[in-house]
Amino acid sequence: MKNSDWKAVLQFIGPLLMAEGVLMALCLIPAWHFADGTTPQIALCSAITFAVGAFLHFRFRHFRNIKDRRMSYLLVVLLWIVLSLFATLPFLATGATHSFTYAWFEAMSGFSTCGATIFPDVAALPASILLWRSMMQWFGGFGIVLLVLALTPKLGINKYALYTAEASGADNAGGGAVRTVVTVRRTLTVYLGLTLFFILALLAAGMQAWDAVNLTFSNISSGGFAPASDSIASLTPLQQYILAGAMFFSGVNFTLLYLLFTFRWRKMKHKFDELNSYLFLCIVAVAFVVVFLHLNSGLPWADAFRVGTVQTVSAMTTTGSVVADYTLWPVPVTFLLLILAICGGMAGSTSGGLKTMRVLILFRNARAILHNRLHPHIVNPVRLNGKPVTGHISNNVMVIFIVFGGTLMLGVMGLMLCGVSPTEAIGASVGCLTGYGPGLGASGGFGSYAHFSSPALWYCSFLMLMGRLECMTLIILLLPRFWKR
16 A cells, blocks of 8 residues: 555545534534533644645645445445544533543544443533534435445546445446536435425424524434434424334435425336335335234223334434333334344445345245255246346355345454453444444443443444444455455
């Protein structure tokens, strides 16, 4: 790896740190409006972050091309680490926490849109910190969709080099990939449009502007942070349904949403397989949870439908907003929520998990193998949107599934070695790796991760990063061959 490549990476990190500094500066608005006493600290954190970013940008402004393909993988990992590192400054400077481990966990949870928190009483935090938590998730949800696609072409690498496992089975199976600039413009338009729409919808439903902004930022990004300690449980039923809508749309492919909202339905007809599976799984899961809650927990049909719908959509899109303490629900329902979080939403959305696309390909591949066992002479290819799925994509999906499952098992074992109980270790591993956030036991429902030891919190932070980068990108960096010339 050449020095010029490293300098190009540092130059590229600069503008994003400058953008992060601007986001911190926006937190001065609630600090001043609510007079929470954090104005000087937030201003200092913003100035430091912006200054460091400006220095890197202008110091290495002549280095714009990365010739070594490996550096692109390193760049994406460094972006999330560096952004999270500077995101700890507001937590530490304002006294929200005096532990760097806690601040790092909260920052990584924010930018990875995980939603796990170490603050037992979120409502006691300064207003500036509440907005910072929400903006981290909004920026992180937007970034994971666009960061790789929008910025890596500037460095002269393939625009889908780091997005292979995300939407490759959907968009590339048919031939050509969508141009990066077009993809960026469409995703940005949909993301901003949905954000504005749901803020206005919550305002129309009687919510205060402060809560509407925070909750929209965190739910449209599949994040789950909330300005209240009981998440969204104290909201009105209408407001909860509106947020469920925000979660649902956050789990849909943004390119597909753009085609839908611009009435380009003809271009959508060959992209319905994953959407149909997403809708089917959501409807079946909601029906199961609602019926089970009514029959086994004694909830009235109206309450069972509201609570079951919102919590199920939250789990399936890995948002992590909590409308009721699901850890007290029957075990089959709680188990189903974890399974939904592992499946996740559609490829090209802000949700985490394996993605519906991969799960669909896995099931169809298994079905084809079983058919071939019965009829070995029949050619029965796996099809997606009416077209055969290539062996490369099927193998890629299988590898992702194996790596994801292996990482999940290692996560459970590692947390148990850190002193976490088996039940909580399972819930925390699923919550952090998929981006769902809340786990089981004391870390589930309205709980927090504050009782975890420092090694356990660092391990959970690592799982968040692994899950947000689709596992493979970070694993590539851990290979000894990556660092050889």
